[in-house]
Amino acid sequence: MSDEVLTGTGTGAAGNAAEEYGSNPLRDPRDRRLPRVAGPSGLVIFGVTGDLSRKKLMPAVYDLANRGLLPPGFSLVGFARRDWEDQDFAQVVHDAVREHARTEFREEVWTQLAEGMRFVPGDFDDDDAFKQLRDAVEELDASRGTGGNFAFYLSVPPRFFPKVAQQLKKHGLADAPEGSWRRAVIEKPFGHDLASARELNAIVHEVFDPEQVFRIDHYLGKETVQNILALRFANQMYEPIWNRSYVDHVQITMAEDIGIGGRAGYYDGIGSARDVIQNHLLQLLALTAMEEPIAFDAESLLTEKLKVLKSVRLPEDLGAHTVRGQYAPGWQGGAKVPGYLQEEGIAPTSRTDTYAAVKLEVDNRRWAGVPFYLRTGKRLGRRVTEIAVVFQRAPHSPFDSTATEELGANAIVFRVQPDEGMTVRFGSKVPGTSMEIRDVSMDFAYGESFTESSPEAYERLILDVLLGDANLFPRHQEVEESWKILDPIEEYWDRNGRPAQYASGSWGPEEADEMLARDGRSWRRP
Structure with missing residues (x-):
């Protein structure tokens, strides 16, 4: 051929x-x-x-x-x-x-x-x-x-x-x-809460049967997102450690370095959590945490993703384990930029979040006790989307503490954008006569490993629609389960004060760092 x-x-x-x-x-x-x-x-x-x-x-x-x-x-x-x-x-x-x-x-x-x-x-x-x-x-x-x-x-x-x-x-x-x-x-968005999502689904399904409706989440069309399933289920080396016995926690980040631009009419009143966490990040969580499907088809994937979403448990103290923020004036890319409340079309009293971070747990045998930290925001340090599976430290080390003082936790990081690929971080001896161990990274990049460039997500998704292949499209059950997770958080935020402020160009409000510090952890700096 x-x-x-x-x-x-x-x-x-x-x-x-x-x-x-x-x-x-x-x-x-x-x-x-x-x-x-x-x-x-x-x-x-x-x-x-x-x-x-x-x-x-x-x-x-x-x-x-x-x-x-x-x-x-x-x-x-x-x-x-x-x-x-x-x-x-x-x-x-x-x-x-x-x-x-x-x-x-x-x-x-x-x-x-x-x-x-x-x-x-x-x-x-x-x-x-x-x-x-x-x-x-x-x-x-x-x-x-x-x-x-x-x-x-x-x-x-x-x-x-x-x-x-x-x-x-x-x-x-x-x-x-x-x-x-x-x-x-x-x-998207598929509604702004559970009630509106159900109403929208009912109206659309009066006209089209559920299998005729394709809900676009363009993140699911990205090569790296699909590679989560390939890495886990086509290789023997990862799946045995993909559980609570080895994984310490998971961080899922979608950061943007831009503000809202001219989207005030759409964005204000919606915010980061509704715009990103409810769909993109919860879908990434489901793909990371799901069990192996019996086949790579729409119904099998739906079954396993739904199990995960139904198992997600919110923290008891939403004040301690969720954070929302708004970007304040600052510097980005060498230029002074306005804060959210100074953007054209935004009321000075707006409480819309431009940053959101939440701690979730998946209450099943594989993941019991493993926190999943999700965060998204605008005007952050750089544009990046990644999933970081961070592993527990070795239970015993024969090395002196001084030999490993610069050693972090092992991690597998899926880079969804902008440079699609994967990084495995582990410890290695530094060349020399003494025993000193530092972090090194083994990197896989799509652009370097394959001669054909990755198609844009919309190419894959439009072709799938024309072929009737629904594997990469969230079904209405997933949409509703995701709103069940986010609605209580949004309701808590509505009752409790204004978003925290963070400087444009930073990595979010201090409260988000404190949220992880309470658990003895810290955010990755991509």
């Missing part, structure tokens, strides 16, 4: 790759090394003029086409309040691809993709616009051979989810022709 077919990076169209795949009777269709090419299909993006669509979704669609993973007749439909023609929309996509695509721009790929682009102007309550959308879908079925298969991507604020879903139902767009499929893709 040629490298071109193996990697999906060659110049051949998707149809050629699929044809070669099917022509060899010796090839096992379960061979995951072969490219997974989407069948006849199209994608409708609501909110196509937003930043997410311009910076992530449209470039991801082009990158998939450029890698030969979309069918030749793939179609892209934009829906927004713009007085555009099809060619205007194609130009917007072209500009977004030129600026943000991961792969090189190739004119022949773009030409084929552009032939399947359509634009429908209108509001979400505009019946005529949805009739035009239905006509566009039917026309693409006839002219591009999409086979009635369409995914509807709701890249819109959550308050519009119910209206868009109801309009799709009303105009027959949610109902697939016989032998075809229709799917809905929903971006």
